Amino acid sequence: MKHSYLTRNIVLFLLSLGAWDLVQASENPGRALKRAKYLLNGQFPSDSELQATGVDDNSYKTAVRGFLDSQLFYDATLRYHERLFGTGLQSDYLDELLNDNLEGNGSKLAKVFCGREKGRLTCDWASSDDARRVSSCPANWQVATTAFWYPGLVTWVCPTLQRSCGSDLSKCLVVEQDSSLALNAELGTTEAFDAKSSVVKSLSRQSAGIATGVVIGNYPYTKVLEPGLTAVDGAIAYLYQQSHHFDLSKMNVGTSLLNYSKQVPLNSRHFTLINTGSSYEQGGVISTFGWLRRYEKNRTRGNQVYERLLCRKFTSELPRVFPQDPGNLRTAAGCSGCHASLDPLADFFSTWGEGGELYTGQKPGVASTFAGQSGSSVSELSEIIRLDDAFASCTVENVWEWLMGRRFYDDEAPLRAAFSSYFFKVNYSFKELVYAVVTHPAFREGSRADALVSTPLSPPPLGQPPGTSTQLPDCSTYGSISFATHISPKASACSNCHSAGSQRQPLVTKADWANLKSLSVSMMSSGSMPPGLSGPPFSGSAWDFKELVRCWDGVTP
Amino acid sequence: MALLVNRILIRGIIIVLANGCNFVDTFRKSKSKAERSVTSGAELGTVIGEPLGSKAYGQNDTELAALYAVSTSHPPAPIRPDADVHFRRLLLQFRSEGSQVARLIGEVEAYRDLLGGASKDFSKKPLEDYDATSLLALIKASELICESLVAPTPDKHGNWQTALPQDPSEVTENITFLYQRLTGSKNSDLDATTLSSLKSVLTTWSPGGIYDASSYVPVCVAISVDGEALFL
Numbered sequence: 001m002k003h004s005y006l007t008r009n010i011v012l013f014l015l016s017l018g019a020w021d022l023v024q025a026s027e028n029p030g031r032a033l034k035r036a037k038y039l040l041n042g043q044f045p046s047d048s049e050l051q052a053t054g055v056d057d058n059s060y061k062t063a064v065r066g067f068l069d070s071q072l073f074y075d076a077t078l079r080y081h082e083r084l085f086g087t088g089l090q091s092d093y094l095d096e097l098l099n100d101n102l103e104g105n106g107s108k109l110a111k112v113f114c115g116r117e118k119g120r121l122t123c124d125w126a127s128s129d130d131a132r133r134v135s136s137c138p139a140n141w142q143v144a145t146t147a148f149w150y151p152g153l154v155t156w157v158c159p160t161l162q163r164s165c166g167s168d169l170s171k172c173l174v175v176e177q178d179s180s181l182a183l184n185a186e187l188g189t190t191e192a193f194d195a196k197s198s199v200v201k202s203l204s205r206q207s208a209g210i211a212t213g214v215v216i217g218n219y220p221y222t223k224v225l226e227p228g229l230t231a232v233d234g235a236i237a238y239l240y241q242q243s244h245h246f247d248l249s250k251m252n253v254g255t256s257l258l259n260y261s262k263q264v265p266l267n268s269r270h271f272t273l274i275n276t277g278s279s280y281e282q283g284g285v286i287s288t289f290g291w292l293r294r295y296e297k298n299r300t301r302g303n304q305v306y307e308r309l310l311c312r313k314f315t316s317e318l319p320r321v322f323p324q325d326p327g328n329l330r331t332a333a334g335c336s337g338c339h340a341s342l343d344p345l346a347d348f349f350s351t352w353g354e355g356g357e358l359y360t361g362q363k364p365g366v367a368s369t370f371a372g373q374s375g376s377s378v379s380e381l382s383e384i385i386r387l388d389d390a391f392a393s394c395t396v397e398n399v400w401e402w403l404m405g406r407r408f409y410d411d412e413a414p415l416r417a418a419f420s421s422y423f424f425k426v427n428y429s430f431k432e433l434v435y436a437v438v439t440h441p442a443f444r445e446g447s448r449a450d451a452l453v454s455t456p457l458s459p460p461p462l463g464q465p466p467g468t469s470t471q472l473p474d475c476s477t478y479g480s481i482s483f484a485t486h487i488s489p490k491a492s493a494c495s496n497c498h499s500a501g502s503q504r505q506p507l508v509t510k511a512d513w514a515n516l517k518s519l520s521v522s523m524m525s526s527g528s529m530p531p532g533l534s535g536p537p538f539s540g541s542a543w544d545f546k547e548l549v550r551c552w553d554g555v556t557p
Numbered sequence: 558m559a560l561l562v563n564r565i566l567i568r569g570i571i572i573v574l575a576n577g578c579n580f581v582d583t584f585r586k587s588k589s590k591a592e593r594s595v596t597s598g599a600e601l602g603t604v605i606g607e608p609l610g611s612k613a614y615g616q617n618d619t620e621l622a623a624l625y626a627v628s629t630s631h632p633p634a635p636i637r638p639d640a641d642v643h644f645r646r647l648l649l650q651f652r653s654e655g656s657q658v659a660r661l662i663g664e665v666e667a668y669r670d671l672l673g674g675a676s677k678d679f680s681k682k683p684l685e686d687y688d689a690t691s692l693l694a695l696i697k698a699s700e701l702i703c704e705s706l707v708a709p710t711p712d713k714h715g716n717w718q719t720a721l722p723q724d725p726s727e728v729t730e731n732i733t734f735l736y737q738r739l740t741g742s743k744n745s746d747l748d749a750t751t752l753s754s755l756k757s758v759l760t761t762w763s764p765g766g767i768y769d770a771s772s773y774v775p776v777c778v779a780i781s782v783d784g785e786a787l788f789l
Contacts, residue, residue, distance in 0.1 A: 030742070030746075038638065044650065047743055079642060087679070181659050189659075190655050220612075272605060273603070275605070276607065404634065425614075425620050427613040440624065442631075447632040451686075
């Protein structure tokens with residue numbers, strides 16, 4: 001009876017509220033601050049914060065800067081990237097990594113159960129038959145030892161267990177009987193810890209961890225695709241110490257990564273970036289275990305890159321009658337619309353096995369092309385994507401949608417271009433991009449409209465060099481450009497290293513430059529070349545030369 | 558007397574030590590809020606191993622001014638708080654991260670699918686808006702959270718105390734506080750009509766005008782499904 005009273009009164013309350021006022025056609029600092037703080041810090045502002053922010057423009061901007069500098073921004077960024085990459089894993093994927101000599105036999109795993117009895121935390125061997133804890137000694141023989149997953153936690157164990165599992169129990173698989181408690185607790189915040197669920201959760205988030213580390217460290221966002229860059233938190237560092245249980249070579253975890261990961265505290269809930277240096281099969285977020293196992297086919301891996309990092313979808317008009325055997329999908333009618341691009345993109349991942357074959361080790365690459373650029377490895381694909389203006393533009397679109405709740409309208413093309421230009425000019429600082437959106441008058445608008453965009457803005461073309469969205473000068477302003485007069489005299493910064501006979505592609509003759517015009521403009525636009533630039537050039541000799549090459553027709557001698 | 562005190566003290570220490578880590582645990586809990594605000598290990602954003610190269614740039618005021626000048630006629634869209642993390646975030650505004658929070662989130666987890674949360678592998682994305690099922694699930698999950706916030710009990714919530722700032726008899730102050738914290742609105746945004754409606758929920762739940770902390774649970778739930786709480 002009481003429950004029905006409760007429900008009825010809540011419903012009456014809701015009805016009494018009336019229509020939600022959507023018409024506030026001007027900036028609303030309070031509403032903007034609420035949205036900003038919730039999205040960036042996961043909290044609502046207090047009344048005093050709201051009062052202070054409504055004072056002037058500077059107070060709002062100062063508040064936003066504070067949100068970005070807060071440690072709470074880490075969690076918001078991690079969650080944003082979790083949703084963006086979508087690399088959630090099933091728990092049984094960890095079982096696939098078990099050492100073959102364990103023969104899938106759970107009784108061979110060094111598992112311990114921890115739990116409190118009469119207020120005393122003890123850890124005992126786990127029975128493989130059931131959920132019992134099996135103590136190997138009387139209670140008065142137990143010794144105190146630390147538990148790596150919780151600062152200051154002391155647990156009582158039998159001496160044999162301590163010898164086997166180490167002084168902090170990190171050599172054993174810890175099993176929490178109340179698995180929901182362990183699953184819903186962040187590492188290092190509670191004494192409940194379950195090795196399997198914690199490790200799988202962290203592996204699921206690893207791509208997000210890389211991106212979050214890049215964002216928080218204020219590195220150029222293009223670094224999320226850096227070959228050799230990965231991220232490790234306490235749970236993954238703990239996994240890497242379990243080489244007696246898991247075959248880490250299946251995850252392509254090399255010696256340098258294992259050594260570096262020892263610097264990560266085992267109770268750290270935050271991801272730490274680790275850079276082991278470039279390797280052909282690596283590509284930052286697109287080569288984590290999470291990405292490769294979640295998207296287990298090469299076509300899926302390529303498609304997810306296309307959608308999530310380039311904001312494009314493979315769509316094609318299907319034939320009326322689908323052929324029984326279409327043959328080569330790259331050329332078959334009705335199939336080639338997608339597969340002519342998708343399959344070459346998928347080929348970049350061919351060095352990795354698919355599905356359960358992921359663990360068979362690296363295979364030779366397959367020569368392929370994407371967006372007009374050639375390559376054969378994941379590292380080369382990541383480079384192609386990083387140097388494509390569409391990646392920056394897509395990042396702008398994703399951030400915009402996260403903060404504004406909708407995509408761009410087609411008549412907002414200048415706005416997207418302006419944000420993309422700003423993103424480029426701050427050397428791809430994700431934090432500054434977020435700041436720009438949250439402080440823009442569009443975000444601070446008080447009214448709200450439908451999230452469904454009736455006329456969405458199309459993605460920009462692929463294959464454009466970085467900074468294209470900066471509305472570069474029209475080439476006609478430079479007049480007629482010839483190789484001999486304008487480019488060759490200034491090319492020594494390039495040809496000193498890119499000469500005939502060197503290991504690098506030559507950039508000496510007109511033919512050399514015509515052949516590598518597009519790539520060289522991309523490299524110079526991004527600040528990758530010549531060596532010594534601290535970021536994309538916007539003025540000076542590097543900018544001037546890049547513009548000459550960009551506007552040269554590739555023919556005039 | 559001094560000998561008696563010493564004996565009691567020594568006996569107390571022995572009892573504590575015999576219970577293992579309780580003393581340490583209690584000590585740790587007392588500074589846990591401070592600890593949890595500091596990241597263990599490397600500072601966030603640092604890189605171990607080979608250098609990652611130059612950092613990105615900072616704010617560029619000139620370029621920002623040009624950016625602000627590019628306008629649009631389309632307002633933002635309302636955003637539904639992330640169904641998978643909203644209740645955790647709400648709870649952490651009032652409570653410290655720990656086993657009690659985890660236990661409560663575990664209870665809410667039973668409703669996550671109905672709330673419109675994502676599937677484990679993100680093959681199903683979080684719902685961007687509400688349907689009847691998610692709204693009803695929201696009411697139920699809000700009951701669990703609101704009970705823990707305003708009327709916690711030792712058997713369910715350990716040593717948590719009520720989040721109400723005033724004595725339960727101070728109706729206007731308590732409702733204003735709850736409305737502000739759960740919707741992120743200014744105190745002055747709580748208009749008389751809404752306040753009156755919320756008071757009627759209170760009086761219906763606790764007729765006779767005698768209120769305790771539990772009287773505010775339905776009020777808290779009602780605020781949780783207010784438009785200002787449902788959308789950003």
